[in-house]
Amino acid sequence: MAGLQRAFLRRSITQSPFSIHQMRGLTLDALNPNFHNVSYAVRGELAIKAEALRDELKDPSNKLPFDKVISSNIGNPQQQGLDQKPITFTRQVAALMEYPELAKLAPNAFPPDVLARAAELLKEIGSIGAYSHSQGVPFIRRNVAKFIEARDGFPSDPQNIFLTGGASAGVSLLINMLISSPSDGILIPIPQYPLYTASLAQHAGRAIPYQLDENHDWSTSPESVQAAVEKALAEGIKPKALVIINPGNPTGALLDEPTMRKLVQLCEENNIVLLADEVYQNNLHSRQEHPFTSFKKVVSTLQSPVPLVSFHSISKGVSGECGRRGGYFELANFRPEIVAMLYKMASVGLCPPLSGQIGVDSMVRPPKLGDASYEQWKSETDSIHAALASRTKLMAERLNKLTGVSCVNSPGAMYLFPKISLSKKARDAAEAAGKVPDAFYSLALLDKTGICVVPGSGFGQKEGEWHYRVTCLCPGVEEYVGKLESFHVEWVEKYGAE
């Protein structure tokens, strides 16, 4: 800390009492009122407390009843403690892009297909330290288009593809664009991923909730969506778009094609945009029984004019590359002047991170049968798929056996969203503590076991029902589910089941 003027003792405002001067300064009420309305439970109170506990554990004299904090609040497969290994192919390509001299310095450290792939990308992109086209590297967008065409059997145009810093950045931009007045709203599922309500709050739009049906495996009912449209219109709220998360988050549910067709027709009849969050399209636990169909395919098959935005990400699937911040959205049935406007908005942020862009390229162009990297890639991805499927199944089975817990076994994504019944005694205790009942349950779980989940109230749920969302990423699933069980048994002993 050379040159630090230690005599200067006024400390940061976050650490010290305010001076009189500071009290005159900037206050919350001078700031954008929309910001006050934003909430994001996935990284909310529970997550902040989990961080504090993790710090506390570092003190050898701590008296905590657990030896590690498990962040099951967020689908972050590669985080410390979960340690899902990255796909070797993806990382080898990335390392060569960071330091191309390695191809000469250490050629034997890389399989030939990786060396060839990196050389090809280097030729197309140049340095990954340069800004790219604001929509993303044209070559990578062409590869994304080919991936979509192979997946759906319909054309895809690279000009309609925007690479993004994760799906979230794209969702936020689209919501910001679609909300043109405070009486505009967007239909969102309940339960939902709170990015949607957070973005709507930030951009002063209204959330128009429609309820998913827990009694039918969290299915989406076009009739209930239509009812939500009509209720909104009656209240003077104009629905501009319909958000569908498929596979669902937090539910893991998968839509069937007949339902998807009805939803597209509903958008057509009501003249609304379809926002298809398909980031979990590669997290399928029983691919034969429950395959994934994209909305792009359904819209194309129907030759529907519905404006569709479909989002994908490298953070989920088997890639799990959350930290790279990579993803894309594809526009269909958007006028060129709107595509141009989105390009203009993207250009203000200059470009998505190149590290994320090359991650997208590796996701849409994995090694093929016969390539030197294929066997390793196949083995790594098969293991990730199998582990997620078996953990999800085991956790759902075991949670379902607990008194007062019911859990839909999810065919996709990486979460379970068990329903928990909370007794009058528990609800009273929550009220006394100033907490929503399922947050009170989740905080107690964290305090007792070190497991951090997200209360259902962070995603939305029917009045008088309580849930939590838990990821199915933890490697030592027996120990993990054992902790969830023993906590719940103690809870029921303390508060009763009903």
Place this chain on the structure above:
Amino acid sequence: MAGLQRAFLRRSITQSPFSIHQMRGLTLDALNPNFHNVSYAVRGELAIKAEALRDELKDPSNKLPFDKVISSNIGNPQQQGLDQKPITFTRQVAALMEYPELAKLAPNAFPPDVLARAAELLKEIGSIGAYSHSQGVPFIRRNVAKFIEARDGFPSDPQNIFLTGGASAGVSLLINMLISSPSDGILIPIPQYPLYTASLAQHAGRAIPYQLDENHDWSTSPESVQAAVEKALAEGIKPKALVIINPGNPTGALLDEPTMRKLVQLCEENNIVLLADEVYQNNLHSRQEHPFTSFKKVVSTLQSPVPLVSFHSISKGVSGECGRRGGYFELANFRPEIVAMLYKMASVGLCPPLSGQIGVDSMVRPPKLGDASYEQWKSETDSIHAALASRTKLMAERLNKLTGVSCVNSPGAMYLFPKISLSKKARDAAEAAGKVPDAFYSLALLDKTGICVVPGSGFGQKEGEWHYRVTCLCPGVEEYVGKLESFHVEWVEKYGAE
């Protein structure tokens, strides 16, 4: 394109005439009106045309009068054609973070200090494929705080530091937060970097311009800022913040400490936030004569209560790592509840790209004298500094010799902003073409030479004056400046000088 249903011929809307259905679809007037008001000249008409010309060059039968397009519109040092080499140390660390096995597979490809640095980062961060803390990895924020303390000699608190995906992401967030009503405004220099007007337009705030003084080396006059404050207040616009870009963009000007103190006092008296864009703090062409002083240091020295946000980036300086998207902002004199609100907003976007975060770490912790990488790092960074300084000087000298051109020689950043006088004949021709005069000049320059600059009208300038911004990054400066000269000479022959 296996499985592509070629019979399905309805093509993307960007390529085909609209069907009747599509004509009913989403139209521009249904979208957020703020988006219409956004403009971003750095990647505007000129840049789009430059891309088209670059594509045209690939056709061997093209008749263009140049053989390459030079993108001097954007400070993007590592782009193809400029090829400023990345700092080896930064890239070696990044490659090891991407693929940590390289430390075992190819230890001889890396100096020992790089191996040690990567091992330390890996221990602190874990996988760079995991989401980090939403404010950025705590360890890296601590390193940023130490860098700031060493630079300024005053304390810095990692809790007040937010790592971001480039400085732009932070600027946009802060502007979004500060604008709480459509009558709120932010003071911006003229000429300015158009990120500011673009973000203000997006978030429905008012730009309150204050004029920089070209006749005094683009200096900032506190009196003219105060006059702008009073004019705004008289018009019912409330100034919430003052933007200072130091070193200047597009001007390259550097503030002296007495002026900075006056500006801080001005913020204090008017109760406004100071937004200090200091991304060019390491681009100084004559460090002895024109040193950089941070606003954090001035605010700390004065013990001022002014809320200050200072922005920094890895895209500029000698790092030039634009594609990583890395940067940070530091808050000073912000209440903890506002810091908490910013954390909440950052958490909705999950986290800044890890690739950018480790880039920030390398920027704030370069090799030290005695480290194995030091000599190479020193040699690489010295060359970049020297090349930029000499090109800037040479370009300013040569441009100043042209009839009707005057150019302030800039002591910082990476641009020049020459003033060009445009004759009545030229202005009439521009009007006939439907172009602003300096855009007309810049388009002609691009058509003739392949050099893409940004017209002064994209940054703001006094009525009746015309400029353009040009980067000083092109390696073959003699050939490059020769093209600018011969184009201008022909222009004057055609249109006259006055």
